[in-house]
Amino acid sequence: MGSVIDLIVAARASGRKMLAVLIDPDFGADQDLLERTVQNACMAKADLIFLGGSLLTSTAFNRCVELVQQWSDRPVVLFPGSPAQLSAHADAVLFLSLISGRNPELLIGHHVTAAPTIRAMGIEAIPTGYMLVDGGKPTTVSYVSQTVPIPHDKPGIAAATAIAGELLGLRTIYMDTGSGAERTVSSEMIAAVRKSVDLPIIIGGGIRDVATARSLCEAGADVLVVGTAFEQDPEYIFAMSEAVHA
Numbered sequence: 030m031g032s033v034i035d036l037i038v039a040a041r042a043s044g045r046k047m048l049a050v051l052i053d054p055d056f057g058a059d060q061d062l063l064e065r066t067v068q069n070a071c072m073a074k075a076d077l078i079f080l081g082g083s084l085l086t087s088t089a090f091n092r093c094v095e096l097v098q099q100w101s102d103r104p105v106v107l108f109p110g111s112p113a114q115l116s117a118h119a120d121a122v123l124f125l126s127l128i129s130g131r132n133p134e135l136l137i138g139h140h141v142t143a144a145p146t147i148r149a150m151g152i153e154a155i156p157t158g159y160m161l162v163d164g165g166k167p168t169t170v171s172y173v174s175q176t177v178p179i180p181h182d183k184p185g186i187a188a189a190t191a192i193a194g195e196l197l198g199l200r201t202i203y204m205d206t207g208s209g210a211e212r213t214v215s216s217e218m219i220a221a222v223r224k225s226v227d228l229p230i231i232i233g234g235g236i237r238d239v240a241t242a243r244s245l246c247e248a249g250a251d252v253l254v255v256g257t258a259f260e261q262d263p264e265y266i267f268a269m270s271e272a273v274h275a
C-alpha cells in the first residue's frame with residue numbers, strides 16, 4: 030500500500046469521493062459488533078477506516094486497533110482525541126491541529142508529546158487542519174477541547190482558517206460538527222472552503238442519510254466520515270458507500 034495521503038490526493042484528482050467508517054475504540058467492548066462493522070466496511074468497499082474518539086474510556090485501545098487491522102483490507106487511520114490514542118498497528122494517524130480553536134495544547138502541545146512515539150512507531154502522519162463547526166448543540170469534542178466552534182453560518186471564517194492551514198503546509202482540511210451533531214457542515218461552507226484551498230476536504234459530524242452525503246460531495250467534500258449512523262446500523266454502510274461512490 031502507498032501512503033494514505035497519496036491515496037486521498039489521487040482519489041480527489043480522479044473525482045472519486047471517499048467514505049471513511051469511523052469506529053469509536055470504546056465500541057471494541059462489543060467485539061461481534063466491531064467485527065461486523067469492519068467486515069461491512071470491507072465488503073461495501075468503504076475507502077478508509079478511522080479509529081478514535083475525543084473521550085477515551087477503553088483500556089484496550091491498542092488491542093482494538095490490532096483487531097481492526099487484522100480483519101480489514103482497508104487502510105486503518107487513527108483519528109486521535111489525545112496522544113494516548115496511538116498504535117503501531119495503524120497505517121496512518123491524522124496529525125490534527127485544531128486550527129479553529131485557540132487552545133495551544135491542541136495547536137502544538139499534544140504534537141510535541143506524540144511526535145517521538147509516532148516516529149518510533151513508524152506510522153504515517155497526515156498533517157491535518159481540524160476545524161470544529163457549530164452543529165446545533167455542544168458535542169463531546171467541543172467540551173473536551175474547550176474551544177468555540179466556527180459559527181455554522183460563517184463560511185468566510187472557515188475559508189480564511191483553511192487558507193491559513195494551507196499556508197502553514199497542512200495536507201488536508203477536516204471540518205467536523207462533532208459526533209452525533211444535529212446538523213452537518215453546510216454546503217455553503219464546504220463550497221467556500223473548496224474555492225479557497227487546493228487541499229482534500231474531509232467532512233464529518235451528523236451525516237445520517239445518503240441524500241445528505243450526496244449533497245456534501247456535490248458541494249466539494251472529498252472524504253465523508255460517518256460514525257454514529259453505522260454504530261446504530263452497520264448494514265447502512267452498504268447504501269452509504271454506494272451513494273458516496275455514485
Ligand code: 1GP
Nearest residue numbers: 208209233234235256257
Ligand atoms: C465525528 O466526524 C465524526 O468526529 C463523525 O460524526 O458520529 O455524527 O457520524 P458522527
